Amino acid sequence: MNTRLDSLWFALAVIVIWQVLFWIAGEEAIASPFDTLRQAVLLIGSAGFWGHAAATFEAFGWAVLIAVVLGIVMGLTLGLWPLAAEVAEPIINALYAIPKITLYPVILLFFGLGVPAKVAFGVIHGVFPVMLLTMNGVRTIHPVIRKTARALRLTAVETIRTVLLPASLPEIFSGVRIGIALTLLGTLIGELFASNRGLGFLLLRAADRQDVPGTMALILLLFTVAALAGAGLLAIDRQLHHTR
Amino acid sequence: MTRVGIIRLILVSAFVAVVELACRTGIIDPFTMIAPSAMAASLAGLIEDGKLGADLAFTLTNMAASIALAVVAGFVSGAVIHALPRLRRVVDPLLAAYYAVPTFVFYPLLVVILGLNRLPLIVIGAMFGTVGMAVNTIDGIDRIPRVLIKTASAYRMDPIRAVLLIKLPAATPHLFTGVKLAVTYSMIGVVAGEFILSMAGLGRSIAFAYNDLDNTTMYGLLLLLLSITTAVNVLLNYAEQRVYRRWGCA
Numbered sequence: 001m002n003t004r005l006d007s008l009w010f011a012l013a014v015i016v017i018w019q020v021l022f023w024i025a026g027e028e029a030i031a032s033p034f035d036t037l038r039q040a041v042l043l044i045g046s047a048g049f050w051g052h053a054a055a056t057f058e059a060f061g062w063a064v065l066i067a068v069v070l071g072i073v074m075g076l077t078l079g080l081w082p083l084a085a086e087v088a089e090p091i092i093n094a095l096y097a098i099p100k101i102t103l104y105p106v107i108l109l110f111f112g113l114g115v116p117a118k119v120a121f122g123v124i125h126g127v128f129p130v131m132l133l134t135m136n137g138v139r140t141i142h143p144v145i146r147k148t149a150r151a152l153r154l155t156a157v158e159t160i161r162t163v164l165l166p167a168s169l170p171e172i173f174s175g176v177r178i179g180i181a182l183t184l185l186g187t188l189i190g191e192l193f194a195s196n197r198g199l200g201f202l203l204l205r206a207a208d209r210q211d212v213p214g215t216m217a218l219i220l221l222l223f224t225v226a227a228l229a230g231a232g233l234l235a236i237d238r239q240l241h242h243t244r
Numbered sequence: 245m246t247r248v249g250i251i252r253l254i255l256v257s258a259f260v261a262v263v264e265l266a267c268r269t270g271i272i273d274p275f276t277m278i279a280p281s282a283m284a285a286s287l288a289g290l291i292e293d294g295k296l297g298a299d300l301a302f303t304l305t306n307m308a309a310s311i312a313l314a315v316v317a318g319f320v321s322g323a324v325i326h327a328l329p330r331l332r333r334v335v336d337p338l339l340a341a342y343y344a345v346p347t348f349v350f351y352p353l354l355v356v357i358l359g360l361n362r363l364p365l366i367v368i369g370a371m372f373g374t375v376g377m378a379v380n381t382i383d384g385i386d387r388i389p390r391v392l393i394k395t396a397s398a399y400r401m402d403p404i405r406a407v408l409l410i411k412l413p414a415a416t417p418h419l420f421t422g423v424k425l426a427v428t429y430s431m432i433g434v435v436a437g438e439f440i441l442s443m444a445g446l447g448r449s450i451a452f453a454y455n456d457l458d459n460t461t462m463y464g465l466l467l468l469l470l471s472i473t474t475a476v477n478v479l480l481n482y483a484e485q486r487v488y489r490r491w492g493c494a
Contacts, residue, residue: 083248
């Protein structure tokens with residue numbers, strides 16, 4: 001309860017600072033909290049908005065699906081094969097850290113404008129944390145657990161399904177949580193450059209037209225959705241790490 | 245070189261060779277991607293030309309400035325958030341969600357406020373890096389063993405000496421991870437800003453070459469940029485491992 005009250009105070013402080021910034025910088029730079037909120041409500045109520053939102057979440061959904069499945073499969077394989085893991089880890093780390101925004105011309109040249117480019121952009125952002133954390137999750141499983149699976153003569157599929165996946169679930173979920181956040185980022189970046197539909201496209205168009213309230217309303221909506229989803233996933237993540 | 249290192253080298257070389265072959269035989273056409281050897285040749289030509297220097301210096305100094313800003317701002321805000329548990333409970337989910345939002349959507353606004361010069365680039369880079377540093381600062385202070393803090397009070401250290409002699413050294417590994425993230429993210433932020441709107445820099449040159457359909461220049465510059473960021477990252481990872489080993493928490 002106390003935390004909720006504190007959240008309210010925090011939100012109030014943010015709004016006050018925002019309003020003061022608005023007074024200092026003027027309306028050609030930022031929009032006031034009230035104008036932004038009004039614009040956001042107008043936007044949600046407008047006819048075109050939900051089509052763009054659906055376009056974003058369609059691409060985001062595919063990208064998450066590919067990034068998570070690919071990341072877990074690759075992470076499991078590497079985790080079970082120590083030599084491969086040792087060879088691959090620095091390579092994956094390097095790929096994880098490159099500024100992927102510079103690859104947007106390459107992605108466009110390979111995939112063309114449209115949904116596949118957006119999905120590809122989402123996947124290259126999200127797949128590496130899933131892969132890394134799954135790999136480390138499997139590698140750090142207590143040896144006794146894996147020996148037990150062998151002593152029970154479980155088949156490879158049974159071992160993965162009933163022993164390895166449950167035992168490394170907290171780490172895998174942490175990877176998925178970070179992966180989902182980065183996939184959203186990647187999908188939105190893809191839309192900024194490579195699309196004529198979606199929320200990223202709306203954002204760039206608003207910024208291009210110097211439509212400050214529109215830009216800030218979109219930022220507010222995206223940040224709210226991302227923060228709520230992030231908080232939800234974080235709560236599950238903590239639960240998983242706690243119960244073990 | 246270790247056996248693992250040799251296998252890694254062979255694997256990466258094989259990958260480059262396959263790409264080279266695919267480009268040379270026309271499986272990948274030159275309008276999509278040029279061969280790795282052609283990228284290297286293009287980069288060598290650009291360096292010989294000497295036109296690269298100004299853009300490179302512009303980008304690197306901006307990166308350095310935004311990294312410094314991100315490390316300081318991240319450390320201070322991390323320490324403040326840690327000192328105020330009620331604030332921390334509120335901002336925790338926001339920190340977790342921060343990297344899901346494309347921060348550089350603020351970049352056009354920053355250009356309006358600060359002008360079309362290097363300042364908005366530095367600020368957007370720092371905005372990217374600060375949160376990584378802050379999160380790791382909080383983590384680092386969290387993990388200072390309580391026995392060390394008790395030791396400090398047993399020695400009747402004043403708060404400043406306790407921070408300098410006990411707390412900072414104990415939190416070093418996590419702080420180093422924070423610096424690593426601040427470096428990576430600040431570099432990404434600066435380049436991203438240059439891509440979108442800038443009058444100089446490597447990112448702008450790449451975007452310019454792409455719009456010009458000048459694939460040779462574009463891939464040469466991409467190779468340079470990715471080499472710089474990868475080299476910095478490999479060095480930081482190596483240093484990080486050494487720090488963790490030195491502090492006995494590998």
